[in-house]
Amino acid sequence: MAKFDISNIDRRWIYITILLGALLPLFVPITFAPKISPEVKAVYDYIDKLPPGSVILLSFDYGPSTLPETEPMAEDIMKHAFINGVRVIGISLTEEGALLALKAYSNVVKEFENYGTIRVNYGYDFVFLGYKSGRQAVILSIGEDIRKTFPTDYQGTNIDDIPMMFNVKNYKDISLVVDISSTNTPNDWITYAYSRYKVPVAVGVTAVLAANYYPFIQTGQIIGLIGGVKGASEYEYLVNQKIQSNWGMKPKRIPAMRNMSALTVAELLIVLFIILGNIGYFSQKGNKRR
Amino acid sequence: MKRFLSRTLPLLMVLIFGVLGAIQYFVPHKVSQVYYRTILTWSIGVSSMAVIMAAISFLRYHYKKIMSSEGDTLYSSIALVAFLAMLGFGAFGTDKGSLFYQFYQNIFVPINSTMFSLLAFYMASASYRAFRAKTFEAALLLTAAIIVILGTTPVGSSIFLDKVTMWIMSIPNLAQKRGILIGVGLGATATSLKIILGIEKNWLGG
Numbered sequence: 001m002a003k004f005d006i007s008n009i010d011r012r013w014i015y016i017t018i019l020l021g022a023l024l025p026l027f028v029p030i031t032f033a034p035k036i037s038p039e040v041k042a043v044y045d046y047i048d049k050l051p052p053g054s055v056i057l058l059s060f061d062y063g064p065s066t067l068p069e070t071e072p073m074a075e076d077i078m079k080h081a082f083i084n085g086v087r088v089i090g091i092s093l094t095e096e097g098a099l100l101a102l103k104a105y106s107n108v109v110k111e112f113e114n115y116g117t118i119r120v121n122y123g124y125d126f127v128f129l130g131y132k133s134g135r136q137a138v139i140l141s142i143g144e145d146i147r148k149t150f151p152t153d154y155q156g157t158n159i160d161d162i163p164m165m166f167n168v169k170n171y172k173d174i175s176l177v178v179d180i181s182s183t184n185t186p187n188d189w190i191t192y193a194y195s196r197y198k199v200p201v202a203v204g205v206t207a208v209l210a211a212n213y214y215p216f217i218q219t220g221q222i223i224g225l226i227g228g229v230k231g232a233s234e235y236e237y238l239v240n241q242k243i244q245s246n247w248g249m250k251p252k253r254i255p256a257m258r259n260m261s262a263l264t265v266a267e268l269l270i271v272l273f274i275i276l277g278n279i280g281y282f283s284q285k286g287n288k289r290r
Numbered sequence: 291m292k293r294f295l296s297r298t299l300p301l302l303m304v305l306i307f308g309v310l311g312a313i314q315y316f317v318p319h320k321v322s323q324v325y326y327r328t329i330l331t332w333s334i335g336v337s338s339m340a341v342i343m344a345a346i347s348f349l350r351y352h353y354k355k356i357m358s359s360e361g362d363t364l365y366s367s368i369a370l371v372a373f374l375a376m377l378g379f380g381a382f383g384t385d386k387g388s389l390f391y392q393f394y395q396n397i398f399v400p401i402n403s404t405m406f407s408l409l410a411f412y413m414a415s416a417s418y419r420a421f422r423a424k425t426f427e428a429a430l431l432l433t434a435a436i437i438v439i440l441g442t443t444p445v446g447s448s449i450f451l452d453k454v455t456m457w458i459m460s461i462p463n464l465a466q467k468r469g470i471l472i473g474v475g476l477g478a479t480a481t482s483l484k485i486i487l488g489i490e491k492n493w494l495g496g
Contacts, residue, residue, distance in 0.1 A: 137330050
């Protein structure tokens with residue numbers, strides 16, 4: 001039998017451990033109440049304080065590869081807005097985002113139908129204008145006239161025939177832009193929508209990208225940041241608490257918090273492997289000296 | 291004539307539109323506003339054309355590869371069939387329930403998610419092998435990384451590592467990010483000026 005070497009564990013053992021670690025919380029539900037970070041709370045509070053009837057623009061700029069991180073963010077922003085009577089305009093600046101936006105919206109509609117408390121109506125509470133290429137030009141163009149940028153919604157309905165769009169012309173009629181992204185689109189929203197048109201911007205990005213946006217929080221160029229599964233689980237927790245306090249029912253669908261459990265176990269295992277690798281490295285170094 | 295169309299005209303257009311674009315930002319006159327709106331409409335149109343060009347380029351590349359029977363013709367065939375099939379399905383609508391939507395949600399999304407989730411395994415293996423405190427700097431990086439990893443988990447939060455993580459993200463991370471951002475901003479300004487003035491011509495290709 002080969003001698004076990006702590007500094008050189010076979011990668012297949014690492015893979016199996018990570019697989020089991022990530023799967024376990026998905027089958028045995030373990031959820032942790034998250035500590036709410038100030039950057040997530042800032043986004044929540046901003047939307048919470050919007051008067052009913054306000055309009056927010058939600059940009060679905062993520063792809064399927066980052067769904068566990070970004071989809072719960074988009075869904076929870078929509079849920080929060082609908083609970084408060086805030087209307088949502090959806091757009092997508094990435095090709096992949098358009099169909100994922102529809103999926104997120106239908107998930108929210110289905111969830112609200114299960115609660116049976118409020119009904120979300122397309123055209124009154126939510127409209128999806130689809131994907132448009134030319135990222136920066138699209139952002140700038142919305143600032144002039146959203147009708148010229150998106151003359152129809154994704155189904156081809158004239159924007160003038162959509163009730164919730166009657167009084168929306170440009171950013172002056174939009175209370176907040178929320179960009180849920182797995183690319184660098186928040187940079188464009190900050191540079192063009194915030195800097196030129198002074199519309200408040202909130203950002204929801206993958207954990208890898210989150211570190212890039214901390215400078216913009218301090219400068220006030222974004223009102224808050226939802227970063228990765230952690231941020232998504234915090235926002236989900238806040239929205240679920242609101243659902244519970246408003247309607248007295250406990251939401252059963254908690255994708256972000258469930259993903260957070262899997263991520264926590266996987267991350268702890270990665271840290272464990274890093275520590276093991278270093279123990280092995282230093283013990284080897286000690287042996288060589290001797 | 292060919293040189294004029296491929297070199298002189300693009301350089302001239304970049305110079306004119308670059309200078310006008312910079313001037314109009316500071317001029318609130320009606321003419322300037324009309325120009326700005328027209329340019330925006332044109333930009334969106336040109337971007338849409340770029341998508342079509344990309345699709346044509348994609349088709350040509352794989353078609354040539356299949357015809358020349360060089361390398362992975364099987365993969366190129368799959369790419370072409372998938373592309374044409376989705377293009378065809380898309381022509382009949384992209385609504386929920388359409389073939390396009392079903393193929394996207396049930397084939398493309400799982401494939402893409404699977405490819406990305408493999409990273410978790412490689413990351414675990416790579417960090418075990420490479421993340422070693424061989425020098426003082428490496429030890430510093432390692433410590434910061436472990437704190438940030440743990441700080442983003444509920445376990446870390448329970449032992450106040452979330453506060454340390456927040457400090458790392460808001461102070462040292464912010465400082466270096468800001469430095470990089472200022473550098474990138476200055477670099478982008480310099481490069482833009484060089485392109486507008488025709489000093490930098492690499493973007494013309496050839």
